Amino acid sequence: MENSFYNYPLLIKQLLISPLSSNPEQEIVDNENQRYDYKRLNTNIHTLANALRELGIKKGDTIGVMAWDTIRYLEFFFTIPMMGAILHTINIRLSEQQILYTINHADDDILIVHHDFIQVIDKIRKKISRPIKIILLNSKKYNLSDNNTYLYEDLIKNKKLKFKFEDFDENTTATKFYTTGTTGDPKGVSYSHRQLVIHTLGFIAGSSVSNYSHRLHNEDVYMPLTPMFHVHGWGFPYMATLLGVKQVYPGRYEPKRLLDLIKQEKVTFSHCVPTILQMLLNENKKLNYDLSKLKLIIGGSAMSKSLAEEAQSQGINVVSAYGMSETCPFLTIAQMPSEARISSQKELIKMRTKTGKPGPLVDLRIVDENFKDVIRDNNSTGEIVVRAPWLTNGYIKDEKASKELWKGGYLHTGDVGYIDDTGSLIITDRIKDIIKSGGEWISSLQIEDIVSKCKGVKEVAAIGIKDVKWGERPIIIVAKIVTENAEDITKRIKERISNEIKKGLLSKWAMPDKIEYVKEIEKTSVGKVNKKLLREKYKFIKTNE
Ligand code: AMP
DSSP states (O other), rough: OHHHHOOOOGGGGGGGHHHHHTTOOOOOEEEEOOOHHHHHHHHHHHHHHHHHHHHTTTTTEEEEEOOOHHHHHHHHHHHHHHHOEEEEEOOOOSSSHHHHHHHHTTOEEEEEEGGGGGHHHHHGGGGGOOOOOOESOOOSSOOOSSTEEEEHHHHHHTTTOOOOOOOOOSSSSSEEOOOOSSSSSEEEEEEEHHHHHHHHHHHHHTTTSSSTOOOOOTEEOOOSSSSTTTTHTTTHHHHHHTOEEEOOOOOOOOOHHHHHHHHHHHHOOEEHHHHHHHHHHHHHHHHHOOOOOOOEEEEEEEHHHHHHHHHHTTOOOEEEEEOOGOOOOOEEEEEEEGGOOOOHHHHHHHHHHOEEOTTTTTTTEEEESSOOOOOOOOSEEEEEEEEEESSSSSTTTTTHHHHHHHHGSSEEEEEEEOOOTOEEEEEEGGGGEEETTTTEEHHHHHHHHHHHTTTTTTEEEEEEEETTOOOOEEEEEEEEEEOOOOHHHHHHHHHHHHHHTTTTTSSSGOSSSSSEESSSSSTTTTTBBBBHHHHTTTTOOOOOO
């Protein structure tokens, strides 16, 4: 008899098997008042696939999406790759020129565009280099006047409820998107079905290791607070779906609405960058909602101790995780023991803010300039290089940068750090952000962490400015609480930094030459402090205060 062994390919469509079998009635909600179950999610995926096939979409085609975080977007996360096509999640916060660049560079064949972004598309449309079809989402009329434009709602009407999603090679590209583009043109990365499926399982396993962990489980209610265009919302919509968790999609991020949704829908699991957390905490000072059921993973930038303290004081269970666009993104997560094993509040905050331990299968090394592992002495730093089954294989159409990224067979993160005595990674800086002064390396993150604890400081960024004598000198940019006096804050900052220097915890060169007060610190399109721009802005500042 012939052996009919099924050589199971790892495909996005398979993430739907278990929830549809064990939890088909589970709810998915969004702020546009849609509320349906997993069965309906599945039907919509099939209907949409039939509609896209009718428009001519076939394996290998690319569909760009410009949308807020909605149920529809979740449907695109599945339908497009399941057809063998490629989902291009467009970063809606890039400039028009950069959006145009990514659409052309990604070779998009169709754009699905939410009503709110029609004007952007209208402006750049003539410069799109390929013939393109446009599907308007949440739009009742054709705002674009030509016959290659379709209304989403019309398109899915009266379509068959079944589509045959074929098997194909698990290494087929499923998604692509572009890095935030603070330096030159944005760079494109892509992920295969296999990579996304293993990443999904990898995070679920990696977050279950410790006792008091940020495990996502089927009694959780999940809501993204990292946009779905940014590294697939860090991959959580795929994880939540696989586990059959109740999901809530918040649309456009508005602090009050986000908090209302957390309260009304009883959200227990989310993830975001520090600036979004800060925004939520500020808003909740007015609303005073109970956030004690919320597990929140903070990544994208280091979470300062003061921010972790503030979150904890509002009841949120926060921990740090680390990754990047090029790594799908999961690399490490802080592992929390049961509270009983934590000796003090200070210790608890320290554990929450550690960059964390590598996830399963993540081979993480800290290397010196000669690619040798640095000694593990709780102090010696080097570049973080990694291998894992879900890292991007390079930058789209950029061989040179791809070779650099994968030099020596490990992906170079461009981040600097060390492994502490508990085995946790501590990131001290990005290579480009380290301040090199008087022959010493000063961690901009360390300065920021110290300054952020000073009363009156709302936000801080430390950068190095070129200096003839010392190579570079640190300056800090502070957004202060309006009611506080700048001179008093300056005094506090200097006192704190000099204490740390006296204790030997900070290099003697770390005292900033200048403290600049601003209303707000410039951010990148994904809400991180834009140090490149700050360096440019302050490059001529006099640093001999
Ligand atoms: P992106 O590709 O925009 O997601 O940015 C990735 C970069 O964000 C990393 O290379 C790090 O420099 C930084 N990053 C991400 N997570 C953390 C973290 N937990 N602590 C410090 N930096 C982080």
